[in-house]
Amino acid sequence: MAKKKQKRKNKTGLIPGSMVYTGQKENQELFIEVFDYTPEHYTEESYYKIEDTFGYKATDTVTWITINGLNHVEAIEKLGVHYGIHPLILEDIVNISQRPKIDEFDDYLYVVLKLLYLNEKDNTVISEQINFLLGHNYVLTMHESDLDIFEGVKDRIRNTKGRVRDMGADYLLYILMDTLVDHYVNVVDVLGDTIEDFENDVLDGTITEDASKTILNLKREVLRARRTVLPSKEVVSRIEHNDHKLIGKGTLTFYKDIYDHLVQVSENIDVYREMVSNLMDMYMTTISNKMNEVMKVLTIMASIFIPLTFIAGVYGMNFNYIPELQYRNGYFIVLGLMAVIFIGMILYFKRKKWL
Incomplete structure (x- = not known):
């Protein structure tokens, strides 16, 4: 809430007993x-x-x-x-x-x-x-x-x-x-x-x-x-x-x-x-607790996606002789492995009461 700055009246140098009105209501009727x-x-x-x-x-x-x-x-x-x-x-x-x-x-x-x-x-x-x-x-x-x-x-x-x-x-x-x-x-x-x-x-x-x-x-x-x-x-x-x-x-x-x-x-x-x-x-x-909650959620999400990103990164490398690439159902196996890891980590975090 902004306050209006009041003008201060300078009494420096006046003799003791000098009457100087220091308020702002100059037009007040007696x-x-x-x-x-x-x-x-x-x-x-x-x-x-x-x-x-x-x-x-x-x-x-x-x-x-x-x-x-x-x-x-x-x-x-x-x-x-x-x-x-x-x-x-x-x-x-x-x-x-x-x-x-x-x-x-x-x-x-x-x-x-x-x-x-x-x-x-x-x-x-x-x-x-x-x-x-x-x-x-x-x-x-x-x-x-x-x-x-x-x-x-x-x-x-x-x-x-x-x-x-x-x-x-x-x-x-x-x-x-x-x-x-x-x-x-x-x-x-x-x-x-x-x-x-x-x-x-x-x-x-x-x-x-x-x-x-x-x-x-x-x-x-x-x-x-x-x-x-x-x-x-x-x-x-x-x-x-x-x-x-x-x-x-x-x-x-x-x-x-x-x-x-x-x-x-x-x-x-x-x-x-x-x-x-x-x-x-x-x-x-309170602000710190809210920030901690946000950081906890972000940390859990990062922890879940780190192994998934690792698996996706391995099978995303451009080498001709990665053994599993020749499997007929390899794509579905990798997706299933990712799902198992995802669900497993969610259950683990809940067991630890982090979620």
Whole structure:
């Protein structure tokens, strides 16, 4: 499956904190969603200007601000100035090649995770960076485009499902991260089913000619998932063992649940990685066995025809005084001798279980 080569933007020589959007969605429209809620009520608003969100910082309610469009560097810079975000963090937000990580500050936590999902056409794994910023009574999520993966969280806020409206911003960050981890589980499960089905095809001998290419593609997708899940596990582990004032002790138990899920996903990835490595060995063994079968058949045929060719060659020599040439039924005798040799060798090979 051919991949379109992405253009990389050179940041060499720029001062630290320079904001350069490194993605490909240059024409994405800025769209902002805000959920502001308490246990008793909630409001849901949509905006197209970053300044419209500034009034939510000083409220006592819990606010979730979703910013779609990392290509709008100036707007994100204004947001950073208003919320007191460090310039290096702003630089990381618009640089979509970040490894999953967590940075701790006195007034906020910055978390980078990756969304994993499958391309519907060819089941390749696609990742997209999701930036989270947890502050006092607010959570900011920033990503490249409008995603529908958090629709379930929005419905829980709208319909007072679960405990989200009764908890703080730290719990909101938990359910958002948990949603991403659920996608990890789904992606890895689909990869696992694909690998197991292909393994059965290899064992049944029904593989296609481009099997080696399929195996290499599967290996690449498993490694891509692994590069996301392993550092994400480190991020959640740091939160779980953290005593930061923004995360309450009662919420840490929920983050431990995320960590347990990531451990399970990581173990599954290691198993599938080993399976993919073994698939190539199995495929090469299958090809070798098929070649051996062909060579065995050719060798048996050659072994049968060697004595027949010898007899035919002797009686095909152009000498006048070959004794048997004068026999009236010599031709039929030689054909009969050839038939006896042919049948005898077939029976011998079957007795030896070579056929």
